[in-house]
Amino acid sequence: xxxxxxxxxxxxxxxxxxxxxxxxxxxxxxxxxxxxxxxxxxxxxxxxxxxxxxxxxxxxxxxxxxxxxxxxxxxxxxxxxxxxxxxxxxxxxxxxxxxxxxxxxxxxxxxxxxxxxxxxxxxxxxxxxxxxxxxxxxxxxxxxxxxxxxxxxxxxxxxxxxxxxxxxxxxxxxxxxxxxxxx
Numbered sequence: 001x002x003x004x005x006x007x008x009x010x011x012x013x014x015x016x017x018x019x020x021x022x023x024x025x026x027x028x029x030x031x032x033x034x035x036x037x038x039x040x041x042x043x044x045x046x047x048x049x050x051x052x053x054x055x056x057x058x059x060x061x062x063x064x065x066x067x068x069x070x071x072x073x074x075x076x077x078x079x080x081x082x083x084x085x086x087x088x089x090x091x092x093x094x095x096x097x098x099x100x101x102x103x104x105x106x107x108x109x110x111x112x113x114x115x116x117x118x119x120x121x122x123x124x125x126x127x128x129x130x131x132x133x134x135x136x137x138x139x140x141x142x143x144x145x146x147x148x149x150x151x152x153x154x155x156x157x158x159x160x161x162x163x164x165x166x167x168x169x170x171x172x173x174x175x176x177x178x179x180x181x182x183x
Contacts, residue, residue, distance in 0.1 A: 061154060065143045073128040076144050080130065080151065081109050081121065083182040084166075091170075091178050098174060116173045119166075130162060136169050 085104045088111055092099040102111040107123035117135025124131050124141070130151055132140040142151040142162045151162035167180050 059154075059157075061143075062145070062147075064146045065154075068128050068144055068146065070125070070128065072146070073125070073144060076151075077107070077123045077130055080162075080182070081107065081123070084121070084163075084180065085109055087180045087182055091180075095174075095178070098178065113170065113173050116169070132162065132165070134165070134169060136173075137165060140165070 081104065085102065088099055088102050088109075092102060098114050100112045100114065101118075103109070107125075109121045110118060112118045113135075119135065120131075120133040122131050123129075127141070128143070130142045130144075132142065134140070140153050140155070140160065140162075142153055144150075145152045145158060152158035153160040153162075163180065163182060170178050170180060
């Protein structure tokens with residue numbers, strides 16, 4: 001800093017103040033740009049080399065879940081939601097009071113179970129997940145496990161499967177009268 005002030009003072013005396021100020025400003029801008037650019041490169045490098053590879057609890061996510069392609073995710077998630085919607089509508093046709101207000105739109109499926117509450121199941125394409133909001137079990141996130149061809153929660157190491165959880169809750173709410181059947 002002292003060297004810059006001395007440099008400016010010498011050039012003010014010699015009449016070159018404007019040119020000197022431009023030179024110092026230009027040099028500082030280049031340094032600032034260089035520093036910003038280096039930070040961005042470091043951030044990009046960090047993000048690229050550190051895909052999210054662990055779950056909320058810091059445990060490694062299996063490669064078959066991390067490497068799921070967007071195309072396969074869309075195919076499996078859309079297929080699951082369509083089949084689930086069809087199965088819910090079949091139950092609703094049998095017992096209109098038990099399952100009400102089935103609504104499916106743009107990757108979001110919502111339905112209401114009598115004396116239980118409203119369920120919301122939706123795609124989360126950025127995470128390649130299906131999210132469930134249940135009035136009984138609360139929120140869950142499910143990843144597609146291509147090795148077992150099922151939607152699993154990593155919260156409990158894949159023990160909870162989406163269809164099994166929904167079937168348990170629907171079965172309990174209907175006194176074992178109904179069960180979802182997907183192809």
